Amino acid sequence: MQRVGSGKQGSILDKSLSRGKSEVNFSTFALLFAEMIRYANNRSNTVSDLQDKLLGYGKFVGSRLLDVIVLREKGYRRETKLLNMLMFVKGTIWKNLFNKEADKLERSNDDPCQYLLIEKEPIVNTYISVPKDKGNLNCASFIAGIIEAVLEASNFPCKVSAHWHDGTTYIIQFEKLVIARENALLELTR
């Protein structure tokens, strides 16, 4: 019996990359995602455990998506400037995933290492009713994981978390060295 990826078929790398225009029904995704949350919920004790698991799933997706999107949309050129990178996430990545841009990108006033990406209605929260005892659970942690993986793989180490604020806000907390590097880069070009 021949199985996935067995010898005769050749490796998956021999196939040409699809153009990425395929779409699936939203119901299918929503139900699959709900099953994943249910599974993760059964295996975690606290809300933050669960959010960590969702973040993990998102990172799995994000780290794989980045290469595909950069190759398709940008001819394999990566962004090196922080602002461009953030705009790339807000624009290109979001368009590839959800067919629209994220709503807002803001820089925190108090902390130069903190940026906020705001989305009024993340689709992963559309059908999820959060039980009362898990008040601050936000299934957009999954998307936070995607953002985190994309930024980290592009050498902007950071932590991303999802919060209920103004819809859903993804708080992107960069490591200090990212901001220091960015400032040094600005000095150079001045």
Next chain:
Amino acid sequence: MSKQTKFPMGIDSKKISGELFTLTYGALVAELLRDLESPLAVNRQLDKMGYNIGLRLADDLLAKNSQIQRCTDMHQVADVLAKVALRSYLGENVLESVTAQVSNWNARNDEFSLVLESNPLAEFVEVPSELAQDLRYSQILCGAIRGALEMMHMEVQTFIVQEQSQSVEIRVKFIRILQESVPPGDD
């Protein structure tokens, strides 16, 4: 899941990127493999999840496709599965639509194969050879078909006959009509 009115604004109301879907499913399978260790246990879990999904998809399908009539034999069931259900839930590629071929009927006409030529679950996917023998990557499809048909009072057996890089063959076998059963609940 009852609120059908509130679709997210802006995105083409009922579609989502196929790659996001594929990769999300991949994340699930990878997590299950880490958690459950044995590929056979992963198959079972995927089947269970598919079953839960199928129970709900059946309602969704009938609510949105009022032209589907009551099926009186398995040929009709196979047709609806292949031409409507798989097509609407596994999406239409812009270039080619995902449809399944129905084939290999047995003599009693209660058993058939669904062959999906391009399986959207398996795009980008290469199962490592040490797992390939036991893991049924797309097992969730079997669960979903079984769950959906159970909602229609049909008990069936489903299993994957073979799975190559992009195509998958699912065998569906009719067992019996379920009479007056209480609708199965969650879990």
